[in-house]
Amino acid sequence: MTATLRLTDLHSYYGKSHILQGVSLELSEGEIVTLLGRNGAGKSTTLKTAVGAVTPRSGRVELAGRDVTGQPAHRIAKAGLSLVPEDRGIFQLLSVEENLRIAVKRGSPWAISDIYKIFPRLEERRRNGGGQLSGGEQQMLSIARALLGGPKVLMLDEPVEGLAPIIVEEIVSQIGLIRDAGVPILLVEQNLAVCRALANRHYILEMGRIVHEASATEFASDSETIDRYLGVKA
Amino acid sequence: MIYLFQILNGIGLGMLYFLLAAGLSIIFGLLQFVNFAHGAFYLLGAYLTYDLVERGVSFWIALPVATLIVAIVAGAIEALLLHRIYKLPHTFHILVTVGIALVFQELAIIIWGPIGGSVPTPDGLGGVVMLGNFVYPQYRLFTIAVTAVLAGGLWWLLEGTRVGAIVRAGSESASNMALLGYNTMRINTAVFAFGAGLAGLAGALAAPIRGVEPFMGAEALSVAFVVVVIGGMGSYTGALAAGLMIGIIQSLMTTIWPQGAQLFIYIAMAAVIAIRPRGLLGRV
Numbered sequence: 001m002t003a004t005l006r007l008t009d010l011h012s013y014y015g016k017s018h019i020l021q022g023v024s025l026e027l028s029e030g031e032i033v034t035l036l037g038r039n040g041a042g043k044s045t046t047l048k049t050a051v052g053a054v055t056p057r058s059g060r061v062e063l064a065g066r067d068v069t070g071q072p073a074h075r076i077a078k079a080g081l082s083l084v085p086e087d088r089g090i091f092q093l094l095s096v097e098e099n100l101r102i103a104v105k106r107g108s109p110w111a112i113s114d115i116y117k118i119f120p121r122l123e124e125r126r127r128n129g130g131g132q133l134s135g136g137e138q139q140m141l142s143i144a145r146a147l148l149g150g151p152k153v154l155m156l157d158e159p160v161e162g163l164a165p166i167i168v169e170e171i172v173s174q175i176g177l178i179r180d181a182g183v184p185i186l187l188v189e190q191n192l193a194v195c196r197a198l199a200n201r202h203y204i205l206e207m208g209r210i211v212h213e214a215s216a217t218e219f220a221s222d223s224e225t226i227d228r229y230l231g232v233k234a
Numbered sequence: 235m236i237y238l239f240q241i242l243n244g245i246g247l248g249m250l251y252f253l254l255a256a257g258l259s260i261i262f263g264l265l266q267f268v269n270f271a272h273g274a275f276y277l278l279g280a281y282l283t284y285d286l287v288e289r290g291v292s293f294w295i296a297l298p299v300a301t302l303i304v305a306i307v308a309g310a311i312e313a314l315l316l317h318r319i320y321k322l323p324h325t326f327h328i329l330v331t332v333g334i335a336l337v338f339q340e341l342a343i344i345i346w347g348p349i350g351g352s353v354p355t356p357d358g359l360g361g362v363v364m365l366g367n368f369v370y371p372q373y374r375l376f377t378i379a380v381t382a383v384l385a386g387g388l389w390w391l392l393e394g395t396r397v398g399a400i401v402r403a404g405s406e407s408a409s410n411m412a413l414l415g416y417n418t419m420r421i422n423t424a425v426f427a428f429g430a431g432l433a434g435l436a437g438a439l440a441a442p443i444r445g446v447e448p449f450m451g452a453e454a455l456s457v458a459f460v461v462v463v464i465g466g467m468g469s470y471t472g473a474l475a476a477g478l479m480i481g482i483i484q485s486l487m488t489t490i491w492p493q494g495a496q497l498f499i500y501i502a503m504a505a506v507i508a509i510r511p512r513g514l515l516g517r518v
Binding site for chain 2: 051072085
């Protein structure tokens with residue numbers, strides 16, 4: 001089976017700093033895969049490079065078997081690789097419904113009414129301005145907007161960062177619903193409980209390289225790896 | 235009675251200023267681009283109308299054709315030249331667009347001569363309307379009606395449609411629009427062409443009232459900036475209120491103290507800024 005998203009030996013730079021030093025990973029249909037690692041390991045940069053917001057110096061990005069390396073972000077997004085950025089990217093001056101309306105794409109299997117079934121809070125607040133939403137609601141709106149484009153792959157950058165536990169629970173179950181609807185998800189997240197609850201597989205990134213890969217079951221019983229790569233101890 | 239007449243004139247003038255300023259404001263809102271070539275598009279709209287009418291084309295055809303040509307020319311300038319300088323400081327925007335404005339002004343002199351000319355009142359609107367015991371030209375009432383309808387239509391387009399939401403979203407963040415699959419370069423070109431088209435339309439509508447001359451662009455530009463500043467950057471209703479205010483002040487002053495009419499526009503601006511630095515309805 002071919003991977004829906006395949007990154008091969010990606011190298012990226014911010015100015016002169018070599019951030020990604022050969023990242024390779026893949027994501028297949030029906031999967032949620034997490035990308036773990038300490039701050040500064042290159043997790044967000046991996047997502048941004050995949051979608052073309054950062055142009056890779058070398059390496060390859062394939063989406064559903066098609067090479068999209070080096071294309072501008074809007075074209076990669078249109079081809080079906082959707083990034084929900086860490087800052088959520090809500091248009092503050094647009095209403096919730098307008099934020100959704102501009103994201104609707106012809107030919108997408110998702111309509112705004114489907115979105116409201118997954119995220120009922122957004123329907124309640126559809127006349128509110130994007131800037132008036134709580135952090136959790138903004139996150140839901142950002143995910144909802146990405147879905148409306150009919151993505152082949154969804155990439156979430158720290159979706160529950162800074163949110164209250166009750167909202168985290170809500171968003172975790174919503175992400176599960178989206179996976180069940182057939183959208184594979186690449187998840188960057190610091191909250192290990194969330195990663196364990198959702199993911200089929202895990203990658204660990206350190207200093208711009210993938211240093212470990214594990215299935216959910218392997219990972220659950222491997223506290224040594226967790227301590228080594230993710231723990232606060234040196 | 236003369237004042238009522240001048241207030242009506244002022245409303246007509248003010249609505250044309252509003253069209254100009256709305257175009258300028260939409261362009262600045264989306265692109266953060268200071269467009270000193272805006273007056274040149276007004277000039278081009280007026281001269282194209284003049285030229286077409288001189289060739290025997292009906293004003294009713296010349297009006298949309300001139301507007302469309304201005305939009306196409308502006309879109310081409312944006313796509314070929316201006317998009318390269320958006321990221322540079324505003325002084326560069328001014329330098330380049332002032333250059334473009336001068337090119338248009340001098341081209342007008344070369345092609346149509348330094349004197350200018352007049353555009354006859356269009357067929358069917360040459361008459362007058364009796365308002366009580368004084369007369370008012372039909373064409374001026376027509377421009378008030380047309381611009382009022384346009385103002386409503388523009389508001390609906392910007393606030394009530396998906397296209398308007400796309401433009402407003404682009405003003406907030408171009409990079410987030412790219413993540414949603416939008417080619418922001420294409421949106422920028424379209425919006426620039428649209429804003430310039432509004433200036434061209436204002437010029438075409440103004441031609442039968444004020445005639446054409448090579449320096450009308452520079453004059454329109456300064457008024458448009460005054461209107462945007464008074465109304466508040468990025469505020470649509472502010473531009474409408476400020477356009478009407480400036481139009482009426484200018485018309486009334488023409489009767490009271492003709493030499494001071496231009497001066498009073500700037501006095502009004504200074505007064506508004508002194509009281510409300512962000513303009514009447516400014517957000518930023």
